[in-house]
Amino acid sequence: xxxxxxxxxxxxxxxxxxxxxxxxxxxxxxxxxxxxxxxxxxxxxxxxxxxxxxxxxxxxxxxxxxxxxxxxxxxxxxxxxxxxxxxxxxxxxxxxxxxxxxxxxxxxxxxxxxxxxxxxxxxxxxxxxxxxxxxxxxxxxxxxxxxxxxxxxxxxxxxxxxxxxxxxxxxxxxxxxxxxxxxxxxxxxxxxxxxxxxxxxxxxxxxxxxxxxxxxxxxxxxxxxxxxxxxxxxxxxxxxxxxxxxxxxxxx
Amino acid sequence: xxxxxxxxxxxxxxxxxxxxxxxxxxxxxxxxxxxxxxxxxxxxxxxxxxxxxxxxxxxxxxxxxxxxxxxxxxxxxxxxxxxxxxxxxxxxxxxxxxxxxxxxxxxxxxxxxxxxxxxxxxxxxxxxxxxxxxxxxxxxxxxxxxxxxxxxxxxxxxxxxxxxxxxxxxxxxxxxxxxxxxxxxxxxxxxxxxxxxxxxxxxxxxxxxxxxxxxxxxxxxxxxxxxxxxxxxxxxxxxxxxxxxxxxxxxx
Numbered sequence: 001x002x003x004x005x006x007x008x009x010x011x012x013x014x015x016x017x018x019x020x021x022x023x024x025x026x027x028x029x030x031x032x033x034x035x036x037x038x039x040x041x042x043x044x045x046x047x048x049x050x051x052x053x054x055x056x057x058x059x060x061x062x063x064x065x066x067x068x069x070x071x072x073x074x075x076x077x078x079x080x081x082x083x084x085x086x087x088x089x090x091x092x093x094x095x096x097x098x099x100x101x102x103x104x105x106x107x108x109x110x111x112x113x114x115x116x117x118x119x120x121x122x123x124x125x126x127x128x129x130x131x132x133x134x135x136x137x138x139x140x141x142x143x144x145x146x147x148x149x150x151x152x153x154x155x156x157x158x159x160x161x162x163x164x165x166x167x168x169x170x171x172x173x174x175x176x177x178x179x180x181x182x183x184x185x186x187x188x189x190x191x192x193x194x195x196x197x198x199x200x201x202x203x204x205x206x207x208x209x210x211x212x213x214x215x216x217x218x219x220x221x222x223x224x225x226x227x228x229x230x231x232x233x234x235x236x237x238x239x240x241x242x243x244x245x246x247x248x249x250x251x252x
Numbered sequence: 253x254x255x256x257x258x259x260x261x262x263x264x265x266x267x268x269x270x271x272x273x274x275x276x277x278x279x280x281x282x283x284x285x286x287x288x289x290x291x292x293x294x295x296x297x298x299x300x301x302x303x304x305x306x307x308x309x310x311x312x313x314x315x316x317x318x319x320x321x322x323x324x325x326x327x328x329x330x331x332x333x334x335x336x337x338x339x340x341x342x343x344x345x346x347x348x349x350x351x352x353x354x355x356x357x358x359x360x361x362x363x364x365x366x367x368x369x370x371x372x373x374x375x376x377x378x379x380x381x382x383x384x385x386x387x388x389x390x391x392x393x394x395x396x397x398x399x400x401x402x403x404x405x406x407x408x409x410x411x412x413x414x415x416x417x418x419x420x421x422x423x424x425x426x427x428x429x430x431x432x433x434x435x436x437x438x439x440x441x442x443x444x445x446x447x448x449x450x451x452x453x454x455x456x457x458x459x460x461x462x463x464x465x466x467x468x469x470x471x472x473x474x475x476x477x478x479x480x481x482x483x484x485x486x487x488x489x490x491x492x493x494x495x496x497x498x499x500x501x502x503x504x
Binding site for chain 2: 017018019064066084088093094095096097098127128129130131133135
């Protein structure tokens with residue numbers, strides 16, 4: 001009996017952080033480097049066999065993660081701390097397994113996610129600090145925190161978010177429930193926090209794009225309610241850039 | 253009379269931020285890209301003539317600045333805000349003129365600096381967050397804040413810092429006065445703040461290297477006083493890496 005046959009295939013849940021700047025998002029692609037690909041190639045190298053990993057969220061190119069979650073099977077001789085350490089030792093430095101745990105074979109990182117938190121970072125000062133390059137967006141106009149929060153609060157609750165979904169969205173059910181939608185600021189650095197039971201493709205970036213149009217006076221606060229009601233993408237603001245967006249936390 | 257002859261040569265004080273990762277420090281070098289060089293080439297392009305810029309501190313390769321100060325002469329048609337905007341438009345994104353002001357022709361960014369503040373960022377958690385890559389150092393052991401602060405406080409006051417100067421240091425007077433020397437922490441992220449009337453080459457990185465040896469128990473707290481007394485570089489810790497260091501503020 002070969003040694004590998006004696007090893008138990010164990011399902012792991014990994015909490016992963018990455019700086020998305022160098023990656024074409026999470027999801028594996030034929031030509032471009034993705035986080036899923038570097039995760040799979042690192043784990044496969046450790047396993048000595050092909051390892052597939054399923055992520056909770058398909059983050060777009062340039063989007064960052066402070067708490068992406070993914071699951072994979074691994075025929076482990078090693079303890080959890082050893083496997084985490086070994087994987088982090090060969091992963092690129094802009095991708096880290098922050099936490100690793102054994103889970104039930106039933107666990108599914110994507111299907112069992114109950115709630116997700118994202119953040120969107122915006123800098124509204126005159127000169128964009130070099131430290132925020134690719135990690136926040138720079139807006140040239142000043143932002144009114146209370147106006148932004150009035151508009152942001154209108155997204156709370158259960159709505160059909162078709163007006164904020166990418167036109168390429170194929171998923172049929174466009175109804176999502178938002179639990180958190182608010183801005184906090186630290187000087188000229190604004191952070192939008194949004195939590196929901198799920199998000200449609202580009203939904204957060206379209207919401208942020210719309211809130212920025214409101215902050216410029218190009219749309220009024222009430223237009224949020226109208227777009228939610230009319231479900232018309234063409235009424236909403238443009239898709240905000242990817243680099244301000246962070247997947248922060250996923251609840252199961 | 254040519255148009256440039258009618259322009260007044262005005263002295264400017266620029267406060268500059270940069271991410272030092274891509275640069276071989278501030279000071280111009282023959283073969284490697286430096287911040288001084290990109291500043292001079294951008295300003296020269298705007299001026300249509302060679303512009304020389306003098307920085308307050310020669311930060312090492314990989315060291316960052318939140319508030320480097322430099323002076324230069326510029327034959328300006330433009331207002332201060334326009335010149336700042338024009339320079340930032342052609343500078344690389346990792347170098348920004350954060351503030352610009354006209355100053356007296358006597359002003360000297362380096363010679364007139366009265367006090368400088370630096371920060372050194374250290375992450376002591378198990379997994380180094382990708383967002384801190386090249387912006388902090390990672391230490392594998394846990395750090396004791398009160399032990400670090402006890403040792404850090406021994407540097408306060410006026411001492412001969414020869415024991416903490418690079419062996420290549422040529423400046424004769426090695427006496428400096430430290431006004432601030434302490435650690436603050438936010439979770440596993442430790443920030444050492446140090447303020448003095450001036451610093452010798454590698455002085456802060458050697459102080460940090462020594463404090464880290466103390467945190468590991470390889471040196472004891474009292475060794476700070478001994479090294480200051482003996483002025484012996486070989487007794488101190490190794491030079492801490494450049495990427496944790498930030499030039500934060502300069503007073504005139």
